[in-house]
Amino acid sequence: MKLPSLYSLLFCLVITGLAQADTLAPERAHQITTMEVVRKLQTRHLAQKSIDDQLSQELLLHYLDRLDSSRQTFLQKDVDALQKKYATALDGALKRGDIQPGFEIFNLYRERSIKQLETTIASMEKIIKSFDYSKDETILVDRSKAAWPGTEAEAEQIARQRLKASALGLKLAGKEQKDIIELLLKRYQNQLDRLQKIRSDDVYQMYMNAFTELYDPHTNYMSPASSDNFDISMSLKLEGIGAMLRSHDEHTQVVRLIHAGPADKQGELKPMDKIVGVAQGKGEMVDVVGWRLDEVVDLI
Numbered sequence: 001m002k003l004p005s006l007y008s009l010l011f012c013l014v015i016t017g018l019a020q021a022d023t024l025a026p027e028r029a030h031q032i033t034t035m036e037v038v039r040k041l042q043t044r045h046l047a048q049k050s051i052d053d054q055l056s057q058e059l060l061l062h063y064l065d066r067l068d069s070s071r072q073t074f075l076q077k078d079v080d081a082l083q084k085k086y087a088t089a090l091d092g093a094l095k096r097g098d099i100q101p102g103f104e105i106f107n108l109y110r111e112r113s114i115k116q117l118e119t120t121i122a123s124m125e126k127i128i129k130s131f132d133y134s135k136d137e138t139i140l141v142d143r144s145k146a147a148w149p150g151t152e153a154e155a156e157q158i159a160r161q162r163l164k165a166s167a168l169g170l171k172l173a174g175k176e177q178k179d180i181i182e183l184l185l186k187r188y189q190n191q192l193d194r195l196q197k198i199r200s201d202d203v204y205q206m207y208m209n210a211f212t213e214l215y216d217p218h219t220n221y222m223s224p225a226s227s228d229n230f231d232i233s234m235s236l237k238l239e240g241i242g243a244m245l246r247s248h249d250e251h252t253q254v255v256r257l258i259h260a261g262p263a264d265k266q267g268e269l270k271p272m273d274k275i276v277g278v279a280q281g282k283g284e285m286v287d288v289v290g291w292r293l294d295e296v297v298d299l300i
Contacts, residue, residue, distance in 0.1 A: 023107050024103055024106065024107060024110075024198070024199075024200050024203050025100075025103055025200065026099050026100060026102075026103055026200065026204065027200055027204075030097075030099055030200070030204045031097035031098065031099070032097065033204075033208075033221075034094060034097040034098075034099050034208070035095075035096075035097040037208060037211075037212070037221060038051065038094055038095055038097075041212065041215060041219075045215050045219065047215040047216060049214065049215055051091045051094060051095060052091050053087075053088040053091060055090075055091055055214060056086070056087060056088050056089060056090040056091040056092075057087050057088065058214055059090050059091075059210060059211055059214060060082065060083065060086050060087060060090060062210045062213065062214060063102065063105060063206075063207060063210035064079065064082070064105070065144065066206060066209070066210050067105070067106065067109045067206070068109060069143075069144055070143045070144075070158075070162075071143045071144070071146050071147070071148050071149070071158075072116075072143065072149065072155055072158040072159055072162070073109055073112045073113050073116065073155065074108075074109065074112065074148055075148060075149055075150065075151065075152065075155060076147070076148040076149065076150050077150075078108065078112075078148075079148050082105060086101050086105075089101070094211065099204065099207055099208075102203065102204070102206075102207030102210075103200075103203055103207075106203045106206070106207070110195055110198065113195055114192060114195055114196065116155070116156075116159055117188055117191055117192040117195070118192065119156075120159060120163060120188055121185065121188050121189060121192065124163070124181065124184060124185055124188065125181050125185075127160065127163065128163070128167050128177065128180060128181050128184070129177070129181075131164050131167060131168075133168060133171070137161070137164070139161045139162070139164075139165050143158075163184070166184060166187075167180050167184060170183060170184070183287060186287060187287055187289050187290060190287075190289075190290050190291070191250070191290040194290065194291075194292065201223040202223065204223065205221060205222065205223040208221035209221055240261075240262075240297070240300065241261070241262050241263045241269070241300055242257060242258040242260075242261015242262045242263045242264055242265075243255075243256070243257050243258065243261070243263045243269060244256050244257075244258070245275070245293060245296070245297065246293065247292070247293045248274075250289050250290045251274040251275070251276065251289060252274065252275040252288060252291070252293060252296045253272065253273070253274050253275070254269060254270065254271050254272060254273045254274075254275070255271065256271050257269065257270075257271065275288060275296060275300075276288065276289050278296070278299045278300055286299060
């Protein structure tokens with residue numbers, strides 16, 4: 001555990017083959033760690049926040065936004081049910097080291113996400129071939145303040161719009177339809193594979209960061225694997241491109257460039273750029289949309 005750290009190593013997902021996603025549950029070590037995190041935040045953090053019903057409400061909303069920032073997976077009825085059950089219960093659970101609510105919420109999110117991805121993948125070729133790009137349509141790019149979908153049909157419509165926007169972007173980049181279908185199938189399949197291989201430590205890290213970030217944006221919990229990666233990145237023992245990166249939605253985003261580093265000297269990479277692919281020289285471009293941050297860094 002490192003409190004605080006400079007930046008949260010937001011994880012996305014792990015790449016591997018298809019497997020049935022099991023219901024994830026907290027481990028005994030998570031309970032012990034949670035009680036220690038709560039103790040340190042209450043006794044050592046400058047913010048001096050009370051762990052009470054107000055914090056419980058803030059934590060629930062922040063965690064939902066962390067999981068579903070595009071507001072296309074949870075339905076309004078899901079949010080209402082979770083509010084009724086947990087709005088004033090998470091503070092007491094944290095003090096007891098009980099983080100089962102965080103896992104219950106995540107399992108619901110993953111179940112819905114997997115269903116959406118499987119449905120899209122199964123009919124993607126047909127859907128993309130049916131797109132009419134001359135039709136006057138709009139898409140809300142930033143849905144962080146939008147309402148949660150009221151029905152599954154609304155959620156499916158949002159997913160269709162996002163797929164159409166991705167396909168249109170590739171079309172404008174000069175891709176042929178068969179290449180667009182192949183690339184997006186691979187991209188969505190990668191997302192599905194990662195969702196099905198998420199570990200308990202990953203879920204725990206997300207939930208604890210939703211909690212610690214209520215104190216300030218740079219107070220984070222790191223899982224053992226994330227901590228090791230952070231130590232490597234700060235040790236100056238490895239050469240990189242000289243850019244600080246973060247995960248944002250499905251993309252790896254450039255936060256800032258290291259002064260006089262390779263990327264800074266080369267001049268093309270800029271803060272807020274999104275890394276969508278990585279290649280060596282004229283080699284094949286590897287699509288990295290939806291990859292977890294440490295995997296993208298390793299590939300770079």
